[in-house]
Amino acid sequence: xxxxxxxxxxxxxxxxxxxxxxxxxxxxxxxxxxxxxxxxxxxxxxxxxxxxxxxxxxxxxxxxxxxxxxxxxxxxxxxxxxxxxxxxxxxxxxxxxxxxxxxxxxxxxxxxxxxxxxxxxxxxxxxxxxxxxxxxxxxxxxxxxxxxxxxxxxxxxxxxxxxxxxxxxxxxxxxxxxxxxxxxxxxxxxxxxxxxxxxxxxxxxxxxxxxxxxxxxxxxxxxxxxxxxxxxxxxxxxxxxxxxxxxxxxxxxxxxxxxxxxxxxxxxxxxxxxxxxxxxxxxxxxxxxxxxxxxxxxxxxxxxxxxxxxxxxxxxxxxxxxxxxxxxxxxxxxxxxxxxxxxxxxxxxxxxxxxxxxxxxxxxxxxxxxxxxxxxxxxxxxxxxxxxxxxxxxxxxxxxxxxxxxxxxxxxxxxxxx
Ligand SMILES: Nc1ncnc2c1ncn2[C@@H]1O[C@H](COP(=O)(O)OP(=O)(O)OP(=O)(O)O)[C@@H](O)[C@H]1O
Ligand SMILES: [Mg+2]
Numbered sequence: 001x002x003x004x005x006x007x008x009x010x011x012x013x014x015x016x017x018x019x020x021x022x023x024x025x026x027x028x029x030x031x032x033x034x035x036x037x038x039x040x041x042x043x044x045x046x047x048x049x050x051x052x053x054x055x056x057x058x059x060x061x062x063x064x065x066x067x068x069x070x071x072x073x074x075x076x077x078x079x080x081x082x083x084x085x086x087x088x089x090x091x092x093x094x095x096x097x098x099x100x101x102x103x104x105x106x107x108x109x110x111x112x113x114x115x116x117x118x119x120x121x122x123x124x125x126x127x128x129x130x131x132x133x134x135x136x137x138x139x140x141x142x143x144x145x146x147x148x149x150x151x152x153x154x155x156x157x158x159x160x161x162x163x164x165x166x167x168x169x170x171x172x173x174x175x176x177x178x179x180x181x182x183x184x185x186x187x188x189x190x191x192x193x194x195x196x197x198x199x200x201x202x203x204x205x206x207x208x209x210x211x212x213x214x215x216x217x218x219x220x221x222x223x224x225x226x227x228x229x230x231x232x233x234x235x236x237x238x239x240x241x242x243x244x245x246x247x248x249x250x251x252x253x254x255x256x257x258x259x260x261x262x263x264x265x266x267x268x269x270x271x272x273x274x275x276x277x278x279x280x281x282x283x284x285x286x287x288x289x290x291x292x293x294x295x296x297x298x299x300x301x302x303x304x305x306x307x308x309x310x311x312x313x314x315x316x317x318x319x320x321x322x323x324x325x326x327x328x329x330x331x332x333x334x335x336x337x338x339x340x341x342x343x344x345x346x347x348x349x350x351x352x353x354x355x356x357x358x359x360x361x362x363x364x365x366x367x368x369x370x371x372x373x374x375x376x377x378x379x380x381x382x383x384x385x386x387x388x389x390x391x392x393x394x395x396x397x398x399x400x401x402x403x404x405x406x407x408x409x410x411x412x413x414x415x416x417x418x
Contacts, residue, residue: 104137104144105288108278114141117270122148127220129205129265130243132272135322138243139203141272146199151239154198157191162204169212171228180229192225192236199239205265206246206257217261240265275317275324282313285321289328302335308342315347330390334379346379373401 099105100115121128122145130138139158146156164172171180175190192200202208208216219225220240224233242265251257275282286309294300304312308331317323331344373391380386388398 104140105284106278106281108281110273110278114270114272118145121268125239127240127265127267129269131269133274133320134245135320136272136274137321138272142201142241145241151198155195156199157195158201158203159191160203162207166209174225175227177227177229192238193234195238196236199241202240202242204244205242206244206248206251213258213261217264220264275320279313283309285324286312289325293329293332299332302332302340304340308340308345311342311345311347
C-alpha cells in the first residue's frame with residue numbers, strides 16, 4: 001500500500017461517511033497499524049485537507065484534497081502518538097474503531113461481540129462452531145482465530161464438506177496407503193495429517209455424510225485416526241473450527257446429524273449476524289472492498305455517488321458480504337464515469353428490511369435465464385464481451401443463447417446492438 005492509496009482511502013471514507021468516521025485520526029492510525037511500512041507516513045485529515053508526514057508526492061484523483069508538509073513539531077507529536085499505539089513486537093494492535101483487522105471490518109456492537117469471543121478463544125484449543133448465513137464472513141473469522149492463535153505459523157487446512165464428493169471424502173480426510181484401492185498408486189496423507197500442529201476448518205459441516213460423522217467424532221474425541229489401508233493409528237495435534245449455515249439442531253432432530261457430534265462441536269459458538277442486521281458497517285465494508293478490488297484488478301479507484309451508497313445501505317443483502325463484493329466488482333468494472341452511480345449497481349428492488357419478497361409467478365429456467373441476460377446486456381449497453389464476462393460464460397455461448405432468443409425473424413430487441 002502506498003502513501004497515496006492510504007490518503008485516497010482516508011479521503012473516500014471521510015467524504016462518503018463523515019459521521020461514521022468518528023475520528024479520522026483513528027482511521028489513519030488503523031491503516032498505519034495494519035500496514036506498518038507506512039506507519040510513519042500518514043496522518044491527519046481535517047475536512048478536505050490532509051497533512052502527510054513525509055515528502056512523498058500524493059496525487060488524488062478528482063477530489064479537492066490538498067497535501068501539505070507538516071512541521072517538525074507535528075512530526076514529533078505524531079511519531080510519539082504512533083509509537084504509543086504500536087504494540088511491542090511490531091504486531092498490529094487489534095480492534096480499532098473500524099474493525100478487528102484490515103480483513104475483518106465492522107464496528108456494529110454485534111460484531112464487537114464476535115471480536116470479544118475471538119479474543120477469548122484464540123489462545124485456547126477449544127473447538128469453535130461458527131454459525132451464520134452464507135457470505136457473512138465465517139471463513140474470515142475462522143482464519144482470524146487461527147492467525148491469532150499460537151498455531152498461527154502452522155497450517156490452516158480447509159475441508160469443504162459440501163464440495164468434496166462423498167466417495168473421496170474419507171481418503172481426503174484420513175489419507176490412504178499405496179494399494180489401498182485400485183486408484184491408490186501412491187501413499188497420500190490426508191487433511192488431518194497435513195494440518196498437524198495447526199487448525200482444521202470444517203466448512204459446511206452440516207453436509208457431512210452420516211458415516212463420516214461417526215469417524216469425525218472419533219477424531220474429535222481422540223485426535224487419532226487411521227489411514228485407509230493401514231490399521232495403525234496416527235495421532236495429530238489439531239484445533240477444530242467448524243462452520244455451517246444450516247440449523248444443526250434441526251438436523252439433529254430430523255436424524256440427519258449425529259447428536260453426539262453436535263455436542264462435541266458446540267463448545268464455543270459464534271453467531272455472525274447477517275449484513276442487514278448491521279447496516280452501519282456497510283460503508284466501512286464498501287470502502288475496504290473497493291480499495292482492494294481496484295488494487296487487485298489494476299483499475300483506478302472509484303468511490304460512490306451518495307445515492308448509490310444509500311442504495312447499498314438500504315438493500316437487503318440476502319447473500320451478505322459476498323454479494324456486496326460481487327455487486328461492487330461488477331459496478332467497478334462497468335462504471336463509466338469517475339463515480340459509481342446507483343444505476344451501475346444494478347440492484348433489484350428487493351424489500352430492504354428482510355421481509356419476504358412478494359411471490360412471483362413461477363417461470364421456466366429458460367425465461368429466467370433470458371431475463372437475466374437481458375438485464376446484463378442493458379447494463380452493458382449491449383456490449384456482449386462485457387456481458388459474457390459478468391455472466392461468467394464464454395462469449396460464443398452468449399452469442400448462441402442470443403441467437404436462440406432473438407429467433408429466426410429479426411431481433412427481439414435490436415436496440416441491444418447500440
Ligand atoms: N467483516 C468483514 N470484513 C471484511 N471482509 C469480509 C467480512 N465478512 C466477509 N468478508 C468478505 O466477504 C466474503 C465472504 O466471506 P466468507 O467466505 O468468510 O463468508 P462465509 O460465511 O464463509 O460464506 P459461505 O457460507 O458462502 O462460505 C469474503 O471475500 C470475505 O473476505
Ligand atoms: Mg465459507
